[in-house]
Amino acid sequence: MKAIVVTDRTAGTAGMTLVERPEPQAAINDVVVRVHASGFVPTEMEWPSTWTDRAGRDRNPSIPGHELAGVVTALGYGTTGLSVGQRVVGLADWHRDGTLAEYVAIEARNLAPLPGDVDFTTGASLPISGLTAWQGLFRHGRLRAGRTVLAHGAAGAVGTMVTQLAREAGAHVVGTGRAADREKALDFGAHEFVDLENDTLEDVGSVDLVFDVIGGDIQKRSAALVRAGGTLVSVVGPVETPPAAGLAVDFVVEADRADLGEIVQRVRDGRLRTNIDGVSPLDDAVAALHPTGRRKGKTIIRVRP
Numbered sequence: 001m002k003a004i005v006v007t008d009r010t011a012g013t014a015g016m017t018l019v020e021r022p023e024p025q026a027a028i029n030d031v032v033v034r035v036h037a038s039g040f041v042p043t044e045m046e047w048p049s050t051w052t053d054r055a056g057r058d059r060n061p062s063i064p065g066h067e068l069a070g071v072v073t074a075l076g077y078g079t080t081g082l083s084v085g086q087r088v089v090g091l092a093d094w095h096r097d098g099t100l101a102e103y104v105a106i107e108a109r110n111l112a113p114l115p116g117d118v119d120f121t122t123g124a125s126l127p128i129s130g131l132t133a134w135q136g137l138f139r140h141g142r143l144r145a146g147r148t149v150l151a152h153g154a155a156g157a158v159g160t161m162v163t164q165l166a167r168e169a170g171a172h173v174v175g176t177g178r179a180a181d182r183e184k185a186l187d188f189g190a191h192e193f194v195d196l197e198n199d200t201l202e203d204v205g206s207v208d209l210v211f212d213v214i215g216g217d218i219q220k221r222s223a224a225l226v227r228a229g230g231t232l233v234s235v236v237g238p239v240e241t242p243p244a245a246g247l248a249v250d251f252v253v254e255a256d257r258a259d260l261g262e263i264v265q266r267v268r269d270g271r272l273r274t275n276i277d278g279v280s281p282l283d284d285a286v287a288a289l290h291p292t293g294r295r296k297g298k299t300i301i302r303v304r305p
Contacts, residue, residue, distance in 0.1 A: 002101065003020075004064065006060075013289050016290065017061075017286065026076030028079075029108055030108065032074040032105050033088060033104050035103060036124075037120040037121045037304075038099040038300070039065065039125055039301075052095075062097060066093075066094065067125070067127040070120065073103070086113065087113065088112065089111065089123040092104060092255075093106070099124075109255070110255035112257045112264060118267055121276065122274050125276050125300055126274065128158075129157040131260060133158055134262065136211055143166060144170070147171045148209070149211060151211045153213040153214060154176055155177045155181035155296070157275050160188040160273070163185065165272070174194060175190030175194070177193070177195070179195045179198060202221065206226070207230065210225065219239065220241045223243045223244075226244075228246065229245070231243075231246055231248070233251070234248070235251065236250075279299075279302055
């Protein structure tokens with residue numbers, strides 16, 4: 001099968017190569033999925049799990065990519081809940097070969113059904129961005145109606161999901177980003193927008209929940225805005241300066257069939273839009289995943305038409 005592999009951590013996405021690899025086999029509780037579309041997060045090149053297995057052993061060359069939409073082609077021993085020929089969407093294990101390939105072996109529990117009215121390209125854009133937003137807001141941030149959310153990077157792949165889900169939940173959403181991001185953030189549902197280059201962040205006032213995808217000084221200043229009992233949720237590592245009278249949570253997104261089902265349903269009924277910046281075929285993936293300009297959303301690799 002065709003697959004993208006990486007072998008050099010220092011080279012980053014520039015070190016990607018399109019090669020032929022053996023098709024994977026389904027282990028116990030696995031399925032094999034024929035990948036139709038795959039998502040990719042550029043920071044994968046910095047993750048230890050891209051380069052070593054859980055025992056710390058080198059696993060180069062490895063196949064990156066962890067988001068997929070496709071069709072089940074084989075079931076491993078003991079696998080239940082899915083069937084051959086079923087359309088699925090899911091999030092692959094960090095320490096195993098990923099989804100920038102024609103086939104992937106993945107634990108069945110990491111997959112959710114993908115209805116026929118949601119196309120594969122849309123499906124592949126949902127797992128990391130959607131689950132990160134959902135789990136950060138509701139599992140870790142305990143968001144409820146009437147709260148105020150400060151959503152950093154509101155025009156990005158995760159930020160647009162955060163904004164839409166928070167607004168649907170009845171929150172007042174203040175999005176942040178660069179000046180050029182203002183209209184996009186507002187279009188995806190932010191009630192207000194703060195240009196981090198030209199506006200004063202502190203003018204936002206007190207908030208109940210900060211969803212941070214930036215870190216550094218912005219995170220520190222945001223922590224000071226969290227009112228008593230509020231939460232700062234970080235996806236960029238441990239919080240160095242927590243809120244004075246609130247909680248600080250850093251987390252890594254997890255595969256969850258029920259959560260992903262909630263996200264897919266919202267896409268089906270029009271309550272949630274995806275933020276896809278570009279779609280490229282697998283043969284052009286190396287260039288597409290190593291762009292010269294700034295990404296404005298998800299890059300999806302179309303493995304099959």
